[in-house]
């Protein structure tokens with residue numbers, strides 16, 4: 001059992017009297033910092049990054065200093081108008097259709113939930129919002145077998161039910177098979193279900209697999225489903241023209257989310273949801289009580305109507321500072337650098353005996369393992385798990401894992417803001433060193 005180490009150093013009652021900031025800061029350094037995972041360390045290779053950068057930190061400080069509530073245009077007009085601008089900037093820079101509009105949300109989880117509830121309301125002419133479920137709705141939502149857990153959660157919250165998430169088989173590259181999707185929709189129609197929505201992944205969390213966006217859009221268009229594209233991590237790569245073909249055919253999809261707070265050097269939290277027809281979202285979420293009505297409601301965006309929260313932070317400032325400070329060119333240069341480092345690390349792994357890469361390196365995530373087929377799969381998995389734990393225990397680098405076809409693989413995500421070649425070189429040495437120790441017979 002895990003023993004608490006940090007809270008035991010914190011009194012179990014709140015102080016009655018104020019304390020000096022010096023004391024507070026001392027304790028922050030003594031008690032809190034040793035118990036933090038250092039996401040901004042260039043040898044952080046786990047999950048997906050949650051990058052920050054100087055301009056973004058400065059913007060966060062100004063945002064909290066202003067402490068503005070950006071729920072409607074009137075509550076801070078410049079914040080709303082800046083949000084419109086930076087969303088348009090990103091839309092155009094990413095090659096998303098010019099007619100689409102964006103809104104900033106806290107996380108991709110919230111954005112995806114908003115999209116699914118919107119699909120539900122559009123399909124029922126906003127009746128579930130009004131009257132609740134009748135009990136006859138039998139919605140189905142489709143995604144690849146490698147779907148992110150936020151989709152299951154969204155179906156729970158939206159009243160659709162996690163069991164109504166249909167996981168479509170994937171091909172050898174872990175991408176959704178469009179024919180299998182179409183078959184599943186037809187089967188469900190026959191069985192009396194209502195196929196509502198497809199959530200495709202432009203970069204799965206497991207291995208950054210890319211579902212065929214254009215082909216899926218053709219299917220959703222044919223059968224009248226909502227198509228939500230989850231590009232939470234890899235969406236940032238769409239800032240590079242050489243990746244924009246992955247989006248081709250998205251024009252008739254319905255919504256798209258990506259997280260600048262992952263790979264775009266913008267502090268958590270900041271997620272952008274783009275919609276082909278935001279009116280459906282607004283119809284779903286707007287409810288304007290008398291005290292929030294203004295004379296301008298028809299001519300300006302009131303972003304409180306574009307999602308779940310009423311109160312909203314001034315997140316657009318972070319995007320403005322980051323984009324202006326780096327310039328799109330500067331951002332692209334950094335991304336290309338990360339992508340090149342990932343190719344370099346991949347080439348090193350390929351040269352090592354018994355190391356194997358188990359998924360295409362579409363961006364900057366490498367899924368690899370020590371493969372020794374002379375032992376059972378279970379033993380192989382135990383070995384790789386123990387190996388990763390040893391590496392992480394050194395505190396010199398941090399990795400996380402996934403399972404691909406039942407195989408435990410270490411994910412190496414090379415996208416932290418300041419990562420350089422020396423960091424990945426050291427990380428590989430560390431990996432090999434720890435593997436050697438683990439392979440040595442115990443004497």
Ligand SMILES: *Cc1c(COP(=O)(O)O)cnc(C)c1O
Nearest residue numbers: 107108109148150204205232233
């Ligand atoms: C990270 C991730 C999410 C969840 O993002 P949050 O902003 O933390 O909610 C959803 N989908 C994919 C594909 C992700 O990689």
